[in-house]
Amino acid sequence: MSETPLTQASAHLRHGANIGQSLTRHEGALKVTGQARYAADHHPAGMLHAVLAVSSIARGRVIALDVAAAKAHPGVVDVMTPAHKPPLAQDPDEKTHPFMFRLDVLQNDRVRYPNQPIAVVIAETLEAATEGAVLLAPRYETEPARTDFPAGAHFTPALVGVADPAEAHHGDVEAGLAGAARRLEAIYETPAQYHNPMEPHGIVAAWEGDTLFIDTPSQGLAMAQARIAGLFGIPPAAVHIRSPYIGGGFGSKGVFSGPQVLGIMAARLVGRPVKLVLRRGQMFGPVGHRAPTRQSFRLGADNAGALTAIGHHTVTASSQHDDFFEPAGGVSHTLYASPAIATTYEAVRLDTGTPLFMRAPGKAAGSIALESAIDEMAHACAMDPLAFRLKNYAEVEPMSGKPFSSKALRACYAQGAERFGWAKRPLAPRQMRDAAGMLVGWGMGTATFPALMFQAQARAVLRADGTGVVETGAQDMGQGAWTALGQIAADSLALDPDRVEFRAGSSDLPDAGIAGGSAHTATAGMAIHGAGADVIARLAELAMGDERSPLHGAGNAGVIARAGRLFRRDDESRSESYVAILARAGIPAIEGHGKSATDPAAQAAYAMHAHGAVFAEVTVDPDLGQLRVTRLVGAFAAGRIINPRMVQSQYYGGMVWGLSFALHEQAVIDPRSGRPMNANLGEYHVPVNADLPSIEAILVEEHDAHVNALGIKGVGEIGITGTAGAIANAVWHATGMRARRFPITLDKLIGPQDN
Amino acid sequence: MQPDRHAPPSSLSRARTRAFRLNGRAHAALVADHVLLLDYLREGLGLTGTKRGCDGGECGACTVLIDGRPRLACLTRAGECAGHQVETIEGLADGGRMSPLQRAFHERLGTQCGYCTPGMIMAAEGLLRRNPDPDEAAIRAALAGNICRCTGYVKIIEAVQSAAGSAR
């Protein structure tokens, strides 16, 4: 049994056995038997079905809807339009903080992007609502769509991402380039991508007077609750959201979306519960996407292969009506040592839905470009790509000069390279073939993602029977929050997991912060940790203050909690069970509270990031250009690991997203209409079974004393970074052809040469 | 074909009594001609384990067994099942005991967000009934039409291998 102390400050220690264990998924049995109820699985009595009608133009005005035809269809109850809808208490175009996005909820007849909701048909059956939406047969006044970078006027955004500066400088890039022995200038382009969680956004909404009950997937329950309360003019406490199971989110369920609001409005309009679920095609517009980027790199290196300058200029796009600028430059701040770094941005506005955070926002798009550029520079310097990266290893964060709170990247490089067999890689491209004559290439990339923390609260209760309840409104979209936070919860009370009931997934519980930014385990975990500590401290006070307790007078020596008992720290022969302490005191339960937030002092002193190294092998048909990733090895260091098997799953999933980024995903936009022409899972390609190679994820040990008291960084997003670039670099190594427009599809590898 | 923008008379797509076996039990109900099996299971019968992930035939989340063979409930009319055997994820567990595949998916972490899981398990179930000892290529072929956005498929394949192995 491990006896890892969980706190550094408290006089009272808790010894947990659960953190670090590969417990199986808490809710797994429900998921494999079909019993886990996702939002759209609910069907309250009297429920009606609502179906969206969405715009088939990118820009203009709806001038006609055949509401009469829809209403005449058997089973249709009502049609919600800009002219017929319940009032809102707040303008959906109001924006008071950076996490607040403008919504399209039928406020007028304007169309500002393709697949924008323009009406909602409400009917007794799903079939009737679906047909009713068709019968609306909208007519439009269409204006020319602004669809691509050259079409828009470029400007410099005030901020990128949530609140990053759009311009950052360290040293003199021009001087670094001027003095360089080798220079590289290259432009890399990444396309618009759509999150496409397997579960489409959906909502079941039921009003009881001015109290609202909803089932809907949410990665940010408290934020959603506040958003809904503001829009409908009711107190947040009157909004009850259940979201115990989320069929994937990847950021698209992080902010409450327009279609979800429309489901609530529809229920208000008809006075009955309503279910509204997006069709897959409707996921390509109102629920966010990853914006396209065009990234220009200027790198300089000296004769020994040391970087002298990194210039990273990003052009990206937001919608016409709201701001989210893909922060692709951030990776260049942290990864490679250089005396001069500059990251700058320009943006355009397109007639699209507003882009949003999508798994590894900024980092994924930035990483594939930076890792490609680094690979090109290593080749220019005639250096092995790993040797080049080690030559430019950042001992402190290059942009800020801060030390890293921890950084086991050297170990990641070493363990990944060893496992992959990297040392046998020929330097030149197009040197390796397999038995069938296919070209084989090896590439690598460095992975990085910041260790973030948001704010959260938790409540813990120890009951007289020695069992506990821990509550926080955490969100599990498949990453394993139920399990990992349950492990932390049990340890926070120093109890076995089967003695602790962990409650999450509801807005009625304390705010667990957003499940995003790879920060949920750290954020919610620290709040839970604090709540348990609070309970144990109260329990210890109770015991130490009671003359009848063997712990009486432990005083400054304090106690240790372990397996449902308190022990005197200076004399472990003196102990008492939780049950006995509470029984004697005649108290039915002790409640404790915990909060978490970033530590500004630690933030100021340290750069905090998880790191990793990914090695990829691809096989390319030399004539046909069809390619396949055949091997992926990733080694990641992300602080303390709560549940190794679940973390491994997160790394696998992230690496597959990296593969998808490099080879598959892109929204195909018609250049004339601005509409996505592959708004379905048949043509918006994500990897299928046969695309998946042998994958390995190595969990590299790393101890971090600064990120938070639990030492947790995040694991959910880092796997994409590094991987996408590693695959792109492997394609080059196989073929000698450098693709700079992603994804790398076979038409880009059909060269003129005929071999 | 000129689209007909007006609803045809309500005598169309009329409801008919359909009898079939559902998860091993006789089942009879009035079902309209244009109702899809997926919507009938989910909204008509409350069997919500079968999931909708796409607009038709692209993701595999709605896989059920019809006469023991994997089919997509989203491209099958409910009426078409008359006289046939339909099995859904809810029918796999035997008296509350998970089936070997369900147990393997649980224990091997073959499920993450869980949304593709029922369809994945039903597709694998169809394979194992026809071929109790599939190699990895056969498993991948059988699950080629089931998209998972979370796992990278690795642990899904391992789960099916494990279930097949435990049955040997």
Add this chain to the structure above:
Amino acid sequence: MNRFDYARPATIAEAVALAAEPGATYLAGGTNLLDLMKGDLVRPARLVDVTHIPGLDAIEPLADGGVRIGALVRNADLAHDADFARRFPAIAEALLAGASAQLRNAATAGGNLLQRTRCAYFYDAASACNKRTPGAGCDARGGETRMQAVLGWSEHCIATHPSDFCVPLVAFDAIVEIEGPKGRRECPLEHFHRLPGDTPERESDLAPGEMITAVRLPGAAAQFAGHARYLKVRDRTSYAFAIVSAAAALRLDGETIVEARLALGSVAAKPWRAHAAEALLAGAQANEANFRRAAEAALAEARPAGANGYKIELARRVVRRAFILAHAGTPARIQALPASPFATGALRHV
């Protein structure tokens, strides 16, 4: 989807009578038709469900060594029929390279011939499409053209036929058996699908009310069994429509080609039989230089319909490779990743 009149005839004669009315459509496996109805792309007034007509789901060996495939034979059943796969391996390979296990369990032989194009503009109710609405125009032209046709297209339509199954079928001179209001008739598959010309809405030779009852392969087709392959290039390793595919087959006398067969998929509005290439190879030596000449001949008339010129060079290479694979000999069993350039080993118990 729209509401419709549903009929379930028990005989072919009944079916033909029911389907003769305007707006009526045959329904079999439904994998394509129901999908199109869900997307509001077609709105049939009546569905004539032929799946309960007895006798249409048999795979019958014929006296000449050929086979008759009933229109209702499910794709999976045909591909998994050991005798069929042995004699017509390229067809089994093509079937297994298409769609997914679930769809192959539903889709029928007859329905496969009638599947509609995957052109994104056809599949989008808001786009102009001459197939859906004659005279409306073609939004695919000047739009996204990466997957579109390079052979036989017209200014009215640049869509391709997406079937895998039909490609080897047309290479092997399959015959379509048809029944309709005017009785029984036959049509070679090569002439069954139509090029768009100025009537892209007319996709096949079928007259209103006519239904496919069977697809017949002549015995000569089985003589290629030792050297017959299907090769499919696509954007994902599986579960994707072809960018280009080819069925190539050889009858050899030593290293001399007695007869060659070649058809290409996803390059035109029909499965594209390449007679000129076949003629070049007849009597020639089976070597790469000749395969290259055949590939040039097969694509001689090709022209890009937009930004898809790469498909022409790709198609040449696919043809060459398919002949190389056919020359090397049909594998004893269907491989894992059927028809993929990455096909390896043998797939047990397909």
